[in-house]
Amino acid sequence: MIYRTLFGDPGRRFKTSAADLEEMRRQVDRLFDVFGTRQAGRGGAGVYPAINISEDTDAYTVSAELPGVKSKDLDLNVTANQLTLAGERRISEEAADARYHRREREAGRFSRAVALPDDIDTENVKARLADGVLTVTIPKAEKARPRQIAIQ
Amino acid sequence: MSDNQELKVREKQSFDAPAEQTKPGPVFTPSVDIFETEKAITLLADMPGVKADDLMVDLRDDTLTLAGEVSDNVKTTGEKVLEEYQTGRYYRQFSLSEVIDQEKIDAKLSDGVLRLTLPKVEKATPRRIAVQVG
Numbered sequence: 234m235i236y237r238t239l240f241g242d243p244g245r246r247f248k249t250s251a252a253d254l255e256e257m258r259r260q261v262d263r264l265f266d267v268f269g270t271r272q273a274g275r276g277g278a279g280v281y282p283a284i285n286i287s288e289d290t291d292a293y294t295v296s297a298e299l300p301g302v303k304s305k306d307l308d309l310n311v312t313a314n315q316l317t318l319a320g321e322r323r324i325s326e327e328a329a330d331a332r333y334h335r336r337e338r339e340a341g342r343f344s345r346a347v348a349l350p351d352d353i354d355t356e357n358v359k360a361r362l363a364d365g366v367l368t369v370t371i372p373k374a375e376k377a378r379p380r381q382i383a384i385q
Numbered sequence: 386m387s388d389n390q391e392l393k394v395r396e397k398q399s400f401d402a403p404a405e406q407t408k409p410g411p412v413f414t415p416s417v418d419i420f421e422t423e424k425a426i427t428l429l430a431d432m433p434g435v436k437a438d439d440l441m442v443d444l445r446d447d448t449l450t451l452a453g454e455v456s457d458n459v460k461t462t463g464e465k466v467l468e469e470y471q472t473g474r475y476y477r478q479f480s481l482s483e484v485i486d487q488e489k490i491d492a493k494l495s496d497g498v499l500r501l502t503l504p505k506v507e508k509a510t511p512r513r514i515a516v517q518v519g
Contacts, residue, residue: 287464298433299497301496330423339392365497
């Protein structure tokens with residue numbers, strides 16, 4: 234889709250004029266817009282690990298699938314507006330005479346930062362790593378939670 | 386494989402069932418490592434979100450089947466803000482060419498990784514037969 238809007242008009246590619254450059258600049262800007270306002274459920278940032286974020290009335294939940302990553306190899310940090318998860322996935326060395334038939338699992342380092350909204354309570358962030366799934370619960374700040382108002 | 390390598394994000398592979406699924410929801414094929422030594426075949430499979438109780442390993446007629454259900458607590462609640470991966474069942478089958486000692490199969494599940502050891506049936510130790518000159 235992007236490809237077509239950029240290059241789909243072959244007659245114009247060979248003309249170079251100020252107007253064309255301006256047009257190109259606008260189209261590149263649009264391309265960045267497309268990536269900037271990506272809809273939920275449509276692709277990802279392309280950074281390991283893939284994450285899901287959900288929101289309910291009290292908290293945000295960030296989850297990631299990290300099979301084989303031990304909690305000691307995972308480094309989680311939260312600042313006022315950013316959550317970073319970094320670590321390393323290790324794959325144990327096997328016997329020297331092991332002949333591999335398939336090798337689809339990968340080892341390596343990873344690092345990812347997630348921007349957080351400012352209405353969060355960084356003091357009470359909780360993380361859990363179970364069965365290879367990391368779940369980080371980030372409570373919303375008191376002022377951001379809905380409050381029931383009693384009717385007099 | 387270097388340990389310093391940066392991990393790349395990979396999309397989970399959907400499982401294309403030969404038959405139609407009766408249960409709704411996506412099915413994925415877990416990534417596996419399979420290696421063989423003289424004594425055993427070992428299979429490692431990434432199945433994040435699967436608990437030991439929800440994992441089925443089955444070997445019959447030389448077909449090894451792995452099937453795992455994802456427990457409810459990994460399913461997200463609330464409104465989805467960002468969804469980069471989906472959760473669902475895992476399913477994958479392999480056909481084995483070696484004869485496996487069914488009694489000694491060992492399966493361990495830790496941190497979402499299944500380690501399955503399939504010992505080969507011990508063959509008679511090779512014996513050299515002396516040929517007499519007649």
